[in-house]
Amino acid sequence: MAASSANAASMKVIVITIVGGLMLFTLPTVLLLGIGMMPTFAAMAIDRRREKYTTLCVGCMNFVGVLPFVAQLWTEGHSYERAFAIMADPFAWLTMLGAAGLGWCIYLIAPGIVSMGIAMRIEQRIGRLRRRQRELVEEWGPGVAGALDDSEKREAKAAGDAKQES
Amino acid sequence: MADVVSVNDRFDIDPGQPLPDFDSPTAKAYACRDGNNKADFVALVCEPKYPLRVEAINALKGFPNHSLMRVQDHGVVNWTLTGRRMPVLVVDRPRGGRVFKSEDDTIEPFTDEQLTRGFLTPLVASLREMSQRGVTHRNIRPDNLFYSDPNRRSVMLGECISCPAGLFQPDKYESLENAMADRTARGDGSVLDDLFSVGATVLSLVTGRMLPEDPDPQRAIFDRINLGSYACLVGGTRLQMNMVELLRGLLTDEPRERWTIRDVELWLGGRRLTPKQVKLPQKAARPLMVGGGSYENVRSVAHAIGRNWNTAAELVRGQDFDNWLRRSLGNENVVEAVNKVTGGANGIQSAPKEEDARLITRVAIGLDPAAPMRHKGFSTHIDGVGPTLALNFNDDATRQKVAAFIGSRSVGPWMSVQTRSKQDLLGLFSKFDKLPTLLNSTGPGYGIERVLYELNEDIHCMSSMIEHLYVTDPEEVIPALEAVAQQGRRPPIPMDRHLAAFLGARSPDIDDRLLRPLGNSSDTRPAIDALNVLRLLARIQTLSRNGPMPGLSHWFVELMKPAVNAFHNLKARAAVENSVMKASDSGQLGEILKIFDDQRAQQRDQQGYQRAQQEFAQCAVQIAQMNLDLQNKDSLAAEVGEQAAAVVSGVVGSVGTTAIVILYLV
Numbered sequence: 151m152a153a154s155s156a157n158a159a160s161m162k163v164i165v166i167t168i169v170g171g172l173m174l175f176t177l178p179t180v181l182l183l184g185i186g187m188m189p190t191f192a193a194m195a196i197d198r199r200r201e202k203y204t205t206l207c208v209g210c211m212n213f214v215g216v217l218p219f220v221a222q223l224w225t226e227g228h229s230y231e232r233a234f235a236i237m238a239d240p241f242a243w244l245t246m247l248g249a250a251g252l253g254w255c256i257y258l259i260a261p262g263i264v265s266m267g268i269a270m271r272i273e274q275r276i277g278r279l280r281r282r283q284r285e286l287v288e289e290w291g292p293g294v295a296g297a298l299d300d301s302e303k304r305e306a307k308a309a310g311d312a313k314q315e316s
Numbered sequence: 317m318a319d320v321v322s323v324n325d326r327f328d329i330d331p332g333q334p335l336p337d338f339d340s341p342t343a344k345a346y347a348c349r350d351g352n353n354k355a356d357f358v359a360l361v362c363e364p365k366y367p368l369r370v371e372a373i374n375a376l377k378g379f380p381n382h383s384l385m386r387v388q389d390h391g392v393v394n395w396t397l398t399g400r401r402m403p404v405l406v407v408d409r410p411r412g413g414r415v416f417k418s419e420d421d422t423i424e425p426f427t428d429e430q431l432t433r434g435f436l437t438p439l440v441a442s443l444r445e446m447s448q449r450g451v452t453h454r455n456i457r458p459d460n461l462f463y464s465d466p467n468r469r470s471v472m473l474g475e476c477i478s479c480p481a482g483l484f485q486p487d488k489y490e491s492l493e494n495a496m497a498d499r500t501a502r503g504d505g506s507v508l509d510d511l512f513s514v515g516a517t518v519l520s521l522v523t524g525r526m527l528p529e530d531p532d533p534q535r536a537i538f539d540r541i542n543l544g545s546y547a548c549l550v551g552g553t554r555l556q557m558n559m560v561e562l563l564r565g566l567l568t569d570e571p572r573e574r575w576t577i578r579d580v581e582l583w584l585g586g587r588r589l590t591p592k593q594v595k596l597p598q599k600a601a602r603p604l605m606v607g608g609g610s611y612e613n614v615r616s617v618a619h620a621i622g623r624n625w626n627t628a629a630e631l632v633r634g635q636d637f638d639n640w641l642r643r644s645l646g647n648e649n650v651v652e653a654v655n656k657v658t659g660g661a662n663g664i665q666s667a668p669k670e671e672d673a674r675l676i677t678r679v680a681i682g683l684d685p686a687a688p689m690r691h692k693g694f695s696t697h698i699d700g701v702g703p704t705l706a707l708n709f710n711d712d713a714t715r716q717k718v719a720a721f722i723g724s725r726s727v728g729p730w731m732s733v734q735t736r737s738k739q740d741l742l743g744l745f746s747k748f749d750k751l752p753t754l755l756n757s758t759g760p761g762y763g764i765e766r767v768l769y770e771l772n773e774d775i776h777c778m779s780s781m782i783e784h785l786y787v788t789d790p791e792e793v794i795p796a797l798e799a800v801a802q803q804g805r806r807p808p809i810p811m812d813r814h815l816a817a818f819l820g821a822r823s824p825d826i827d828d829r830l831l832r833p834l835g836n837s838s839d840t841r842p843a844i845d846a847l848n849v850l851r852l853l854a855r856i857q858t859l860s861r862n863g864p865m866p867g868l869s870h871w872f873v874e875l876m877k878p879a880v881n882a883f884h885n886l887k888a889r890a891a892v893e894n895s896v897m898k899a900s901d902s903g904q905l906g907e908i909l910k911i912f913d914d915q916r917a918q919q920r921d922q923q924g925y926q927r928a929q930q931e932f933a934q935c936a937v938q939i940a941q942m943n944l945d946l947q948n949k950d951s952l953a954a955e956v957g958e959q960a961a962a963v964v965s966g967v968v969g970s971v972g973t974t975a976i977v978i979l980y981l982v
Binding site: 199201203204206207208209210211213214217218221222224225253256257258259260261262263264265268269272273275276279280282283286287288289290291293294295296 | 884885886887924925928929931932933935936938939942943945946949950952953954956957958959960961962964965966968969970972973976977979980981
């Protein structure tokens with residue numbers, strides 16, 4: 151146990167060292183990504199779920215919005231000047247934040263659409279079950295409902311009584 | 317002439333012409349004519365509650381002698397005066413009137429000539445013929461005698477078949493053994509009983525008056541036991557010596573010494589003997605006290621014990637009775653008979669207290685085997701039990717005493733001490749042997765009603781539904797029920813205890829398998845009672861083959877509605893309803909029965925119904941669950957929606973990234 155945690159720690163150190171080294175050699179990109187991906191960091195900050203769906207949603211779209219400018223940076227000379235020039239471009243901001251906003255939109259709209267889908271599916275199944283119940287009653291008479299029917303009657307009666315009392 | 321009523325399409329009765337002179341105690345007389353030769357007869361329209369002596373009617377068919385009101389025919393007719401069906405006997409019409417119009421009537425005493433030629437000679441011929449046919453008259457008394465000719469020269473006997481034997485005989489016209497029995501339980505007796513009645517009737521004819529009723533009948537019986545019937549009946553009446561001989565011969569209490577038909581014929585032929593002294597019962601050395609009375613001979617003790625049955629057990633168990641029986645009485649035959657029926661002194665002592673009544677019955681049988689059996693105050697000859705029950709069936713006390721008598725199983729011990737031919741009694745014994753089992757079964761078809769029909773083979777069914785239709789044969793049951801079904805007010809179900817018992821007793825094809833289910837109240841299936849009744853009546857209809865009965869069929873269709881409705885499957889129910897209507901139109905109960913007797917179809921329906929109920933319940937549970945899901949769809953959608961959003965974003969992001977990489981870097 152102690153050996154495996156030591157291995158993990160050493161692996162972590164190696165990865166941080168490599169990433170840190172890479173970041174040291176690609177600072178304009180890191181700068182652009184750090185600033186462009188801020189909506190993602192914000193989403194990450196407010197995302198309390200373990201699965202991090204919000205972060206994933208916003209992050210993916212935000213990354214698509216940032217990636218063209220990273221590519222532009224790489225293709226037009228990987229320098230601080232170019233990075234600052236891109237950051238000074240409102241269109242760049244619109245693109246990066248718009249993409250992040252699109253991510254937020256997807257994240258907010260999807261549950262509603264899913265909810266509608268679920269409701270439709272459930273209602274279809276309920277309809278099928280009710281049809282089957284009607285067929286059973288047509289074949290075997292109302293007695294087939296047994297106690298269920300009685301309970302419905304009792305509920306109706308109780309409701310009627312309550313109405314009268316009120 | 318009022319609307320004539322036809323009997324068997326042979327005789328026409330005119331209800332508008334009553335003939336009160338020929339009335340019997342249980343029947344009203346009406347004018348009747350033979351449809352062919354217009355000869356006059358008397359139709360006796362009988363009171364249905366009195367059982368007819370059908371066996372005697374059949375045995376007397378074609379009776380050759382004219383000194384008896386012969387039965388020409390009998391049947392059942394719709395009698396408009398009472399609005400019901402009544403049994404009718406068509407009998408000879410005497411040409412003269414009744415000899416004694418009433419019990420109080422007095423007539424000119426008969427001369428010797430009138431008595432011998434006008435009465436005894438034809439009477440003896442009739443009795444001989446009846447004896448050869450194995451029938452007794454048992455209704456010989458002065459007020460049942462008629463003049464057979466308009467000149468009143470010859471006397472004929474009245475009818476003897478409209479009621480049980482001896483029912484209306486005053487005690488004085490009955491032999492001592494019969495007088496000791498309850499009036500309804502005297503039984504058919506023998507020709508010797510008829511000869512005793514002849515003796516008492518002769519006494520009335522020679523004195524011109526009927527013998528007066530005794531104010532205390534029981535005292536009179538003890539007097540007859542102690543002094544002899546001859547002394548009690550003749551008393552101080554002055555008689556000619558030849559009459560004394562005849563009357564002593566006929567009125568002797570010892571059957572073996574009583575004159576036979578042959579003796580009377582010899583007497584009529586002119587034989588004259590010195591009158592025999594009446595043999596009195598043997599006196600014991602000392603009297604025995606029973607119920608506060610003192611009795612000196614065995615017959616009076618037996619009778620007293622029988623009458624004091626509720627207190628006599630203590631006496632019988634005591635040493636005094638044993639001493640009296642073995643030492644004072646001095647009759648080894650009696651001791652032997654008592655030992656035989658009770659098991660001796662040990663048997664008497666070991667009998668449980670609760671069987672005191674049975675013990676007393678047996679002791680009385682042992683003491684006086686020729687007397688009627690006496691049980692709890694019921695005094696009966698073996699063939700008198702049935703008529704007693706038939707005459708008073710609606711009386712609780714009678715039903716109880718008959719049931720107690722049957723339960724006492726006294727017939728076996730009684731038979732063991734009889735001197736009569738055992739062959740005569742075997743049939744009766746086997747019948748009585750099975751009665752306790754039938755009596756103790758409580759369901760319809762058994763119980764006291766079954767006993768009634770077992771003991772009275774010819775009485776009509778007393779079911780309140782069809783009593784008025786006077787049904788005497790199982791074949792008539794279905795048409796009778798059809799008539800009931802056609803009327804407006806139907807009973808709840810075409811079966812009751814009387815009808816079930818009647819069919820069980822009369823029809824050999826109706827056995828326990830059909831009768832037992834009638835009382836199976838534990839079966840709660842709908843219309844199961846009606847189905848069991850249907851099964852029984854369908855069997856009767858099949859056996860009797862008396863055509864379709866649409867009214868009865870429709871009645872059963874009504875009764876079986878709950879069974880039709882018990883079919884849960886609506887298509888199956890409609891099919892059954894259709895089949896039932898078709899079967900009902902056929903008027904055959906068997907066709908209806910076939911439909912409802914299909915147990916497999918009912919089982920299939922029941923199983924299918926249970927499956928359908930389960931499926932319905934499962935559907936309901938699923939619907940409830942889905943309704944819950946519907947209510948919670950938002951929370952469910954939030955989880956799934958976030959996943960979906962992540963997936964969509966991931967896909968869009970991947971596609972976008974790929975496109976950008978391709979656009980910028982390649």
